Amino acid sequence: MNVAAAPMGASPHPGSFAAGFAWSFSRDLKLSVRHPGETMLVIAFFVLVASLFPLGVGAEPQLLQRIGPGVIWVCALLAAFLSLPGMFASDYADGSLEQMTLSPLPMPGWASGKIAAHWVATGLPLTVLSPLLGLQYGLTADTLLALACALAIGTPVLSLLGAACTALALGARGGGMLLALLALPLFVPVLVFGAGAAEAQASGLSAAPHLSILGAGLILAVMGLPPAVCAAVRIAMD
Amino acid sequence: MNVAAAPMGASPHPGSFAAGFAWSFSRDLKLSVRHPGETMLVIAFFVLVASLFPLGVGAEPQLLQRIGPGVIWVCALLAAFLSLPGMFASDYADGSLEQMTLSPLPMPGWASGKIAAHWVATGLPLTVLSPLLGLQYGLTADTLLALACALAIGTPVLSLLGAACTALALGARGGGMLLALLALPLFVPVLVFGAGAAEAQASGLSAAPHLSILGAGLILAVMGLPPAVCAAVRIAMD
């Protein structure tokens, strides 16, 4: 048998941030397309829970209109939370995370790519679906728009915060509880400003102040969290 | 080296239902004590989400009192749902489920034991905590009692239904979404009657009719679902 020849020792070109990002982004998206369970779970959860609420609370139009933005935000937050354990756990369990850590591609690159892919597979569908669910609660067009904008800015923050928390909880005993204790409280400010934006709009005020606070949060998170994720992954490997 | 002598061929006594039940019940409880993450996650989720709601919706006492029972039930349901994937997945992944299937202990026995342990680790804490959370919403003592009773009867049904759905979705592609699609709709009747009980009490009516319907559902579930779980596990093994 003739073994395929490999160009021995041709040291691979030193990886760039972009290469790492592209690698994990495309891989994770391919995985979510191949195995859409995770994404679907998040979407199904979001839709079902947002639709269940009226059942639990009773379907008075005024009440629904009043609690609509809050409920949708809480549902989005829970759905995002639900998708967190999957972010690193399976890569950790099957050894892929080891391989990534040892790869010449820079860690912040592939870590960011993973987070971006996570957002595309979960946060984005939530954002896109939110206006439809808002209709159920009889929200007005303005409010729907504010809601969608707030989610578009807020869900990436959730993905980033969530990634840092999951990475920290990796390999720790009682990972689940740790995750809930770490992530949910950190999610609260996002919820407050996100729901605030839609509610301000609903009550005739401008959503802009809330949205700009969210935006500032997003910038902060994009800059600060990926390095934290990397450090946490390294600790988990040991 | 002298290998410990085993009484060769002493065919183990044919297992009884009780032996199977005791085996898996004690084992799964030991695992949740050893690795309390799962239970803690469920509890943390329940408490945090039920406390987040007022943040999302705004904290008007009347509004809270109105939506309280419904919100608490929805939260309990979500928390129970959250704990479902863990029920069989890890045993499936590490080969324990194979061993259980091949064991001489009867399957309905250990399957019921697993379900009971799941309830003790998730449904029971939810039930016990619910009055505390109800206080947050300003519910009266009567309503709190009705709420706890409804949860005490309803959460075992959730565990039983959930077990059947998880077992069915084992080994399926897109397990997560399937689980949401199968389990959440089946949970709806439990939610409707469970929340109904507390709401009836809150509005001065008797919770008894709702509770007896829930009770009937529980009896039906206890009798009918364990065999279904067994059949589903067998299919998953193939």
Add this chain to the structure above:
Amino acid sequence: MNWFFFASPSTFYRLAGRMAPWFFALAAVLGAAGLYVGLVVAPTDAQQGEVYRIIFIHVPASWMSMFIYFVMACYGAVSLTFNTRLAAMMARALAPTGAMFTFVALWTGSFWGRPTWGTYWVWDARITSELVLLFLYFGFIALANAFEDPRRGDRAAALLALIGLVNLPIIYFSVLWWNTLHQGSSVKLTGSTMHIAMLWGMLLMAFSFWMYSIGASLTRVRAIILDRERRTHWVRGLAT
């Protein structure tokens, strides 16, 4: 008669192909008659006016939604116990039609609820359980297709269908067990409390839906058989 002869997929494929058009034709004829009786012959309702005519779709669709589920579960049980391929394929073929009728029942029901109850939706026991039925159909379809090995999908879905069977008596008897908004049965085996033309209109429509369901599931089962047996000689023979 040798039933196993018809239980062979290749034989059944041809048989189904020949029978399906007849059922569709029958459905069209009965449907036309039913609509004529329902819309023209039947008198206007004293309390509800013309809007009650939704009944001619709503009730037959509700009946079919339950009946098809029952038949589907029976096929599931047969496929589980005797490990027959065809029964499992029939169960799969029935599910979409059943889901459609369930949806129609829900839709016409809530459409009717607006003028009569003043709301599209209440969490009445019958309505809730009918909604659960719709999700059971969806779950059945999703589960059956969620496995790489179709035989495993068959078995898992059949099991789900059997579990869901408890829902049928709940739908049917819920109006008796709990007094809720939805009205009780007026068509019983022992007699009916309805105007005779209304009754006929409903029965004709029900038979029309029934024939349609048989035709549709036969057509669908042909596609399933082709897909499953695509590597066999007889299917390859069809192509050439």
Add this chain to the structure above:
Amino acid sequence: MSAARLSARGLACSRGLARLFRDVSFEVGAGEWLALRGANGSGKTTLLRCVAGLTRVDAGEVFWDGESTRADSGAFRANLLYAGHLPGIKDDLSAEENLQGSLALRGVAVSTKAIEGALAEVGLAKRRRLPARRLSAGQRRRIGLARLALDPAAFWALDEPLTALDDEGQRLFGRLLERHLAAGGLALMATHHDLAPAPARVMRIGE
């Protein structure tokens, strides 16, 4: 125990569109072991699972002491010890707890002392309280060896039992197998390596 005897007739199984094996028949009597050989992917694992009753066969039947295991598998399962690629070990429990659990699951009551003894034999005396996730690959397999030492099941169905074991571990396994056979047990094992007590017969599949 009556002279135990396992036989299979006409087993066939296919996966996807690939037919893995068909018309596989064999017999194993008390005190014998049958080696299952074949290239990677030839269907050894699948055959073992079929015999154990985990996977459905397309055709054929397995008999335990002359009775089909399909109808009533109670007697068969009471005598079957199956160990596949997956170890069935809980990472959060210690070696001791894992061993105890898997024996209890088979309905075998063993004293704590016997368990300690068996763990000492397989070299886990010092690590028996450590959560299994901390054990090395070979140490995890050794929990399985301790189980073999304690379980009185007459029929072993093992899939690559030597994986991850060092030389001494392999010899230990050989001794356990010898003792099992001497006591009238029988075994069906898929291996890529040669084993100390030679098999009664070698069955090659996938050729």
Add this chain to the structure above:
Amino acid sequence: MSAARLSARGLACSRGLARLFRDVSFEVGAGEWLALRGANGSGKTTLLRCVAGLTRVDAGEVFWDGESTRADSGAFRANLLYAGHLPGIKDDLSAEENLQGSLALRGVAVSTKAIEGALAEVGLAKRRRLPARRLSAGQRRRIGLARLALDPAAFWALDEPLTALDDEGQRLFGRLLERHLAAGGLALMATHHDLAPAPARVMRIGE
């Protein structure tokens, strides 16, 4: 490539209260491979992980081409191919996609044809589109062999590379290793079995 060279000086690592090894020093030059031997649980896996940089050492240092890998591990990681007990294979992706993914992760660009060729060499030609979860134990390991064939990394750190491989697979691995060494590569491998191209040196730990 300059003559690659890996050396370690004074490595020590302990786990819990147990000291696994200390003062481990070795050198591997181009064209050589070093066998790591020891009983189960002696610390072979841990040592490999320390060398790769996954686990922190308590003391000591690893040098690649004379430079410490602790400070700047870029050059080292570009030349390191590590394969541990966990295969890093995604069950939902096919063999082809898995292979492509792991090469891309190492920054190696390979044509689809080369990938197909390598999969054919390791005997996965017909199964290359099947999701990896359907593959047999040995077939999964063979994805790893294909990776060895295509990756130009100069240093292989392999943990029990022969696990689950049949005879032909073991010979195939031997040929791959031979070629790697002939091209000036080097390797550090933990094995319980003897391997065809004999190691330059055997290092025993835990004694």
